[in-house]
Amino acid sequence: MTTAVAATQRWLVRIDEMDHADERLTDVQKNAMRLVADWVRSFLSCPHQELGRPGDVCPYTGPAVQRQTFWLTCVDAKETDAAGLKAVVLAYRDRFLELPPRERQGAMFKTILMLFPDMEPADAPGQLDALQRSLKAEFVGQGLMVGQFYPGCPEPGLWNHQFRPQDSPVSLLAIRHIVPSDLAFLVGDRGNRNMILAYLARFTPELPAAVRKLLSEIVCP
Numbered sequence: 001m002t003t004a005v006a007a008t009q010r011w012l013v014r015i016d017e018m019d020h021a022d023e024r025l026t027d028v029q030k031n032a033m034r035l036v037a038d039w040v041r042s043f044l045s046c047p048h049q050e051l052g053r054p055g056d057v058c059p060y061t062g063p064a065v066q067r068q069t070f071w072l073t074c075v076d077a078k079e080t081d082a083a084g085l086k087a088v089v090l091a092y093r094d095r096f097l098e099l100p101p102r103e104r105q106g107a108m109f110k111t112i113l114m115l116f117p118d119m120e121p122a123d124a125p126g127q128l129d130a131l132q133r134s135l136k137a138e139f140v141g142q143g144l145m146v147g148q149f150y151p152g153c154p155e156p157g158l159w160n161h162q163f164r165p166q167d168s169p170v171s172l173l174a175i176r177h178i179v180p181s182d183l184a185f186l187v188g189d190r191g192n193r194n195m196i197l198a199y200l201a202r203f204t205p206e207l208p209a210a211v212r213k214l215l216s217e218i219v220c221p
Contacts, residue, residue: 052159
């Protein structure tokens with residue numbers, strides 16, 4: 001096991017360039033990326049009868065693909081321990097922040113999906129759930145979100161608790177900018193007051209700090 005962030009683990013492939021993917025990719029990685037690319041286009045970017053609201057499963061995915069700001073990469077999970085995986089995710093977080101566009105309106109459509117093709121489905125709940133929890137507060141504090149997806153992921157949809165939007169064909173983490181509708185992911189067991197404060201500071205900066213603090217205490221007693 002290693003905790004090093006390998007240089008080969010910092011490449012990105014734009015989803016619209018899948019047919020010209022780098023020769024560094026193994027067949028396993030290429031297959032995983034094709035599966036996820038198909039899932040992105042046929043599931044995330046489309047309406048679903050069980051979603052519980054009109055529109056696409058993720059309203060930002062389709063525009064991100066069209067704007068060419070949707071990237072994929074693969075990480076070797078079996079050769080990296082928990083600290084190493086966290087370091088790799090943080091390295092991609094930094095890369096994400098450097099990628100254009102950086103202005104707020106355009107940046108909200110940027111997405112990086114970090115795939116873990118060699119992660120056993122049975123291991124994904126323990127590894128990715130814990131990794132996501134350990135990173136979430138730091139990401140939210142920077143105006144970002146990190147989400148875990150894997151085969152059989154039980155996280156319920158916001159509008160229909162029987163819907164499973166994070167059930168993906170390959171285990172992965174998603175990095176994107178926080179958007180107003182993410183408030184639901186920051187309350188209850190999913191968040192805390194500091195996350196609410198970071199959210200309010202970003203989306204309601206005109207409110208006095210004391211008011212934002214009061215709101216955070218109301219939302220997260």
